[in-house]
Amino acid sequence: xxxxxxxxxxxxxxxxxxxxxxxxxxxxxxxxxxxxxxxxxxxxxxxxxxxxxxxxxxxxxxxxxxxxxxxxxxxxxxxxxxxxxxxxxxxxxxxxxxxxxxxxxxxxxxxxxxxxxxxxxxxxxxxxxxxxxxxxxxxxxxxxxxxxxxxxxxxxxxxxxxxxxxxxxxxxxxxxxxxxxxxxxxxxxxxxxxxxxxxxxxxxxxxxxxxxxxxxxxxxxxxxxxxxxxxxxxxxxxxxxxxxxxxxxxxxxxxxxxxxxxxxxxxxxxxxxxxxxxxxxxxxxxxxxxxxxxxxxxxxxxxxxxxxxxxxxxxxxxxxxxxxxxxxxxxxxxxxxxxxxxxxxxxxxxxxxxxxxxxxxxxxxxxxxxxxxxxxxxxxxxxxxxxxxxxxxxxxxxxxxxxxxxxxxxxxxxxxxxxxxxxxxxxxxxxxxxxxxxxxxxxxxxxxxxxxxxxxxxxxxxxxxxxxxxxxxxxxxxxxxxxxxxxxxxxxxxxxxxxxxxxxxxxxxxxxxxxxxxxxxxxxxxxxxxxxxxxxxxxxxxxxxxxxxxxxxxxxxxxxxxxxxxxxxxxxxxxxxxxxxxxxxxxxxxxxxxxxxx
Amino acid sequence: xxxxxxxxxxxxxxxxxxxxxxxxxxxxxxxxxxxxxxxxxxxxxxxxxxxxxxxxxxxxxxxxxxxxxxxxxxxxxxxxxxxxxxxxxxxxxxxxxxxxxxxxxxxxxxxxxxxxxxxxxxxxxxxxxxxxxxxxxxxxxxxxxxxxxxxxxxxxxx
Numbered sequence: 001x002x003x004x005x006x007x008x009x010x011x012x013x014x015x016x017x018x019x020x021x022x023x024x025x026x027x028x029x030x031x032x033x034x035x036x037x038x039x040x041x042x043x044x045x046x047x048x049x050x051x052x053x054x055x056x057x058x059x060x061x062x063x064x065x066x067x068x069x070x071x072x073x074x075x076x077x078x079x080x081x082x083x084x085x086x087x088x089x090x091x092x093x094x095x096x097x098x099x100x101x102x103x104x105x106x107x108x109x110x111x112x113x114x115x116x117x118x119x120x121x122x123x124x125x126x127x128x129x130x131x132x133x134x135x136x137x138x139x140x141x142x143x144x145x146x147x148x149x150x151x152x153x154x155x156x157x158x159x160x161x162x163x164x165x166x167x168x169x170x171x172x173x174x175x176x177x178x179x180x181x182x183x184x185x186x187x188x189x190x191x192x193x194x195x196x197x198x199x200x201x202x203x204x205x206x207x208x209x210x211x212x213x214x215x216x217x218x219x220x221x222x223x224x225x226x227x228x229x230x231x232x233x234x235x236x237x238x239x240x241x242x243x244x245x246x247x248x249x250x251x252x253x254x255x256x257x258x259x260x261x262x263x264x265x266x267x268x269x270x271x272x273x274x275x276x277x278x279x280x281x282x283x284x285x286x287x288x289x290x291x292x293x294x295x296x297x298x299x300x301x302x303x304x305x306x307x308x309x310x311x312x313x314x315x316x317x318x319x320x321x322x323x324x325x326x327x328x329x330x331x332x333x334x335x336x337x338x339x340x341x342x343x344x345x346x347x348x349x350x351x352x353x354x355x356x357x358x359x360x361x362x363x364x365x366x367x368x369x370x371x372x373x374x375x376x377x378x379x380x381x382x383x384x385x386x387x388x389x390x391x392x393x394x395x396x397x398x399x400x401x402x403x404x405x406x407x408x409x410x411x412x413x414x415x416x417x418x419x420x421x422x423x424x425x426x427x428x429x430x431x432x433x434x435x436x437x438x439x440x441x442x443x444x445x446x447x448x449x450x451x452x453x454x455x456x457x458x459x460x461x462x463x464x465x466x467x468x469x470x471x472x473x474x475x476x477x478x479x480x481x482x483x484x485x486x487x488x489x490x491x492x493x494x495x496x497x498x499x500x501x502x503x504x505x506x507x508x509x510x511x512x513x514x515x516x517x518x519x520x521x522x523x524x525x526x527x528x529x530x531x532x533x534x535x536x537x538x539x540x541x542x543x544x545x546x547x548x549x550x551x552x553x554x555x556x557x558x559x560x561x562x563x564x565x566x567x568x569x570x571x572x573x574x575x576x577x578x579x580x581x582x583x584x585x586x587x588x589x590x591x592x593x594x595x596x597x598x
Numbered sequence: 599x600x601x602x603x604x605x606x607x608x609x610x611x612x613x614x615x616x617x618x619x620x621x622x623x624x625x626x627x628x629x630x631x632x633x634x635x636x637x638x639x640x641x642x643x644x645x646x647x648x649x650x651x652x653x654x655x656x657x658x659x660x661x662x663x664x665x666x667x668x669x670x671x672x673x674x675x676x677x678x679x680x681x682x683x684x685x686x687x688x689x690x691x692x693x694x695x696x697x698x699x700x701x702x703x704x705x706x707x708x709x710x711x712x713x714x715x716x717x718x719x720x721x722x723x724x725x726x727x728x729x730x731x732x733x734x735x736x737x738x739x740x741x742x743x744x745x746x747x748x749x750x751x752x753x754x755x756x
Contacts, residue, residue: 061720064733297615360680
């Protein structure tokens with residue numbers, strides 16, 4: 001570096017290294033920028049110094065790698081940046097002062113953000129998650145200071161109750177009420193547990209929050225601990241999220257270093273410490289009592305409630321278990337006031353909710369919206385509609401415990417009550433969009449495969465019920481469904497729902513019930529006509545060559561792993577259905593759309 | 599091996615661990631849980647080996663057999679499923695010649711597994727190779743990746 005660097009202006013290059021950013025090459029992009037700067041330094045005396053900032057998930061993963069170039073007051077955002085692009089950005093933008101227009105964010109970026117309201121995710125994509133000071137600079141830990149300098153635990157609880165915050169893990173239980181019950185429970189030792197065992201397939205907000213803003217979760221836990229009277233907390237986090245675990249460890253260490261965790265925090269008589277427990281891969285551990293068993297080192301199997309964990313939890317002591325997103329809301333509520341929070345959302349569902357918008361929408365990513373927004377707004381305005389302009393079929397919310405909502409109900413507001421009314425749930429916030437090429441029976445089967453495999457086996461209705469449900473769905477998708485299978489499914493679903501021990505079994509029938517309710521014709525087509533209308537179920541389709549389109553290029557022949565395709569060059573090929581394994585490789589590889597499915 | 603076990607037990611006592619964290623440390627060390635480890639810990643800590651196996655077979659994180667040099671995990675969570683994850687899994691099985699989830703090839707070069715959501719749904723379908731996520735994969739793209747790894751493997755053997 002040349003002399004006088006401290007006098008030069010500072011330019012910051014901010015690169016997303018959330019999961020999406022990393023997979024798209026975020027780290028390589030940073031390296032490329034560093035190299036480009038060093039290369040230019042050899043010949044030029046640059047009038048600026050360049051700093052790099054790694055930030056967590058910014059939401060719009062479909063456009064990764066997202067790069068901000070911050071020069072004083074102005075910030076320019078680029079999308080879809082590859083390492084090769086770094087050199088041009090450095091030369092044209094940083095040195096010559098002209099942003100590279102072809103990579104600038106476009107209308108879809110604004111459309112994606114227009115209807116969002118970012119509270120939790122606001123800091124996620126802008127601050128350095130590996131620096132506690134970055135969080136403090138945007139107001140972090142101010143909430144904690146505020147309560148330690150003169151709020152009683154009861155006042156804190158009253159505030160959280162007034163805010164209307166409800167659990168973001170799925171059930172939507174009022175957070176303040178839970179805290180109050182734990183505070184009132186007799187006992188000296190109490191625990192606060194953060195449930196970061198995000199196991200719902202299709203949801204990744206907890207991971208992104210921890211990776212992008214770990215201190216907000218820590219501060220939330222501190223405030224909760226103060227309110228319920230706890231001095232030790234646990235974060236139960238999936239071992240499958242190694243980078244989130246690392247960030248969290250670092251964040252805890254940094255908080256310790258400056259005395260934000262430990263004894264007599266901010267000179268008060270409040271002491272609090274935090275430990276990490278790694279989950280070992282069991283979906284059922286998202287259930288509170290199973291999670292407790294797992295922290296204690298047992299098989300994670302739930303037990304009957306009551307007693308509830310707020311009365312008898314971890315090591316039989318009163319315990320509050322809150323999910324990551326719930327806890328991450330707390331500092332913002334304390335900082336900005338309960339009234340502010342309660343002014344967002346609907347009558348019974350307050351604040352914002354983070355959703356993982358995925359599947360067949362154009363703009364996939366992590367979004368934060370005010371409660372009460374309509375499903376259609378999320379899918380068409382934020383999501384930009386369906387990929388390839390195909391027809392929307394359904395949106396699956398709430399993961400394996402949720403349901404599929406059809407096009408006719410896209411006006412449904414997104415809040416706890418409204419989604420429950422149409423047979424789904426808010427859940428942890430997975431939102432998977434399905435189009436005309438998705439088979440709803442297959443989707444139901446997919447979820448039952450999941451719940452059946454993840455059923456812990458403790459109670460009979462869930463262990464055997466989900467197994468039988470899956471068997472019935474499997475035979476339907478194989479064209480072996482029986483006339484009375486729909487009725488049988490309905491009866492069995494009702495039994496499993498009512499008699500299962502925990503939430504896993506109680507909600508396992510939801511994907512079946514909702515698809516049978518809104519897409520009954522698809523079930524009937526499978527059972528009666530032995531047809532899969534979406535052409536997904538392998539046993540019910542045959543692949544054939546549409547002769548007038550086939551150019552005889554041989555691509556399908558080379559792709560076919562079964563050797564089922566024959567034909568001469570430049571003449572239409574043929575698929576032998578008795579050899580075909582229906583893998584779809586020919587369908588994928590054909591450029592002339594000459595492979596048909598029936 | 600015994601020395602390693604002793605080390606793990608010592609650390610375990612120091613940080614007040616439990617059966618799960620003990621097994622996690624063991625797997626970190628060996629890549630799987632050797633039978634000898636369970637026998638040793640059972641003896642040393644006075645905990646029935648059935649309790650260890652109860653935990654080991656309950657959680658999907660634990661492996662009771664040695665794993666391959668390369669771990670190919672195909673995500674079949676919801677978003678990946680609807681975007682063709684299952685078909686990628688089928689292709690990987692064919693490419694590696696393995697019959698089921700969790701199986702390792704005979705030469706111990708590859709272990710194939712299906713995972714249910716790695717939390718990268720917006721870039722689905724996702725394939726993890728040795729913990730590195732590959733975004734928006736196709737059956738062909740995955741095949742290429744695997745043959746590249748095979749080549750590197752045979753190169754190293756020479």
